[in-house]
Amino acid sequence: MTHRIAIAGSSGRMGRMLIEAVLAADDCQLVAALDRPDSPALGQDAGAFLGQATGVAISADIPAALAQADYLIDFTRPEGTMAHLRACRAAGVKAVIGTTGFSDEQKAEIAAIARDVAVVMAPNMSVGVNVVLKLLDVAARALKEGYDIEIIEAHHRHKVDAPSGTALKMGEVVAAALGRDLKQCAVYGREGVTGERDPSTIGFATVRGGDIVGDHTVLFAGTGERIEITHKSSSRATYAQGSLRAVRFLAGKACGLYGMDHVLGMA
Ligand SMILES: NC(=O)C1=CN([C@@H]2O[C@H](COP(=O)(O)OP(=O)(O)OC[C@H]3O[C@@H](n4cnc5c(N)ncnc54)[C@H](OP(=O)(O)O)[C@@H]3O)[C@@H](O)[C@H]2O)C=CC1
Numbered sequence: 001m002t003h004r005i006a007i008a009g010s011s012g013r014m015g016r017m018l019i020e021a022v023l024a025a026d027d028c029q030l031v032a033a034l035d036r037p038d039s040p041a042l043g044q045d046a047g048a049f050l051g052q053a054t055g056v057a058i059s060a061d062i063p064a065a066l067a068q069a070d071y072l073i074d075f076t077r078p079e080g081t082m083a084h085l086r087a088c089r090a091a092g093v094k095a096v097i098g099t100t101g102f103s104d105e106q107k108a109e110i111a112a113i114a115r116d117v118a119v120v121m122a123p124n125m126s127v128g129v130n131v132v133l134k135l136l137d138v139a140a141r142a143l144k145e146g147y148d149i150e151i152i153e154a155h156h157r158h159k160v161d162a163p164s165g166t167a168l169k170m171g172e173v174v175a176a177a178l179g180r181d182l183k184q185c186a187v188y189g190r191e192g193v194t195g196e197r198d199p200s201t202i203g204f205a206t207v208r209g210g211d212i213v214g215d216h217t218v219l220f221a222g223t224g225e226r227i228e229i230t231h232k233s234s235s236r237a238t239y240a241q242g243s244l245r246a247v248r249f250l251a252g253k254a255c256g257l258y259g260m261d262h263v264l265g266m267a
C-alpha cells in the first residue's frame, strides 16, 4: 500500500527531515508540500534542499494539497496546525501532529476534529522518549514519598515554546502516577527568595542554546540518593521515522485521537 503524504511546514527543520524520510520510504509518496503564503520557498521543488527533483512544488494552497493526499504530517506552530486540521476534516485527510505549545482550547478543538477524522498527536515521536514515559510512570509510583521531582529540558536556540511539549508530557505522566494535577503542582522556574521547596510541587527548568536537538531529564531527588531518567536526541530523524510509523498506524483507523503509545503498542 502506498501512503500519499502531504507535509506542512515543509521548509522547517522537521519539514525537511520529513520530506527526506518520505522520499526514502518505499511505502510512502510525497504528494504535496505546504508552507506559509509569504514563504520565499513557494514554487521551489520540495526536494531542492536535497538536490533532488521530486516534481512537487512547495505551495500555500491547503485544499489543493489535501485533495491529493491521504495523510498530512504537520510540525508547524499551533495556529498553523489548527488551520490545517480544520481543512483535513473538510477533506477527510488523516493527520499526524508533532507541533507543540497548544492551548487547552486548541487541544479541545483537536479532540473534536478527531471525532470525524483519525489523528495521531504526540509532543515527541521518538521511540526512546515514549519508552521513557513508561519508565517515569513506574519510577513515580515507586518514589511517591520522600523524593522531590524536577524536570530539566534543553533545546536549540530557535525553539519558541517552553517548557517543551515533551517536558510537559513527562510532568503529566508523573503527576498522574502520583495522583496530582499538574496544573496545581507545576512550578515553572524560580527567582528571588522562594522559600523552601514544597514537596508536592513538580519543578521545570528550561535551557536554550546552540543546536541542541532535545534533552530531557526527570530528577527524583531524595535524602542520600537521587535518580535521574534522561533521554537525549542526537538526530531529528527519530521524530521523522516515528511520524511515518504513525501514518502506517492511521491506515487502519477511520477516526479517533491517538498518541504514540497507541502507535507503538504501549497504550
Ligand atoms: N513531536 C515531535 O516529535 C517534535 C515536535 N517538534 C515541534 O514541531 C514544531 C516545528 O518545529 P521545527 O521544525 O523545529 O520548527 P521550524 O520553525 O524549523 O519550522 C516550522 C515550519 O512551520 C512553518 N510555519 C510556522 N507558522 C506557521 C503557520 N502559522 N502556518 C503554516 N506554517 C507555519 C514555518 O514557516 P516559516 O519559516 O515561514 O515561519 C516552518 O516552515 C514545533 O512546535 C516543535 O516543538 C519538533 C521536533 C519533534
Ligand SMILES: O=C(O)C1=N[C@H](C(=O)O)C[C@H](O)C1
Pocket (backbone or CB within 6 Å): 100, 123, 124, 155, 159, 163, 164, 165, 166, 167, 213, 214, 215
Ligand atoms: O522544538 C523542538 O526541537 C522539539 N520539540 C518537541 C517538544 O517540544 O517536546 C520535541 C523535541 O524535544 C524537539
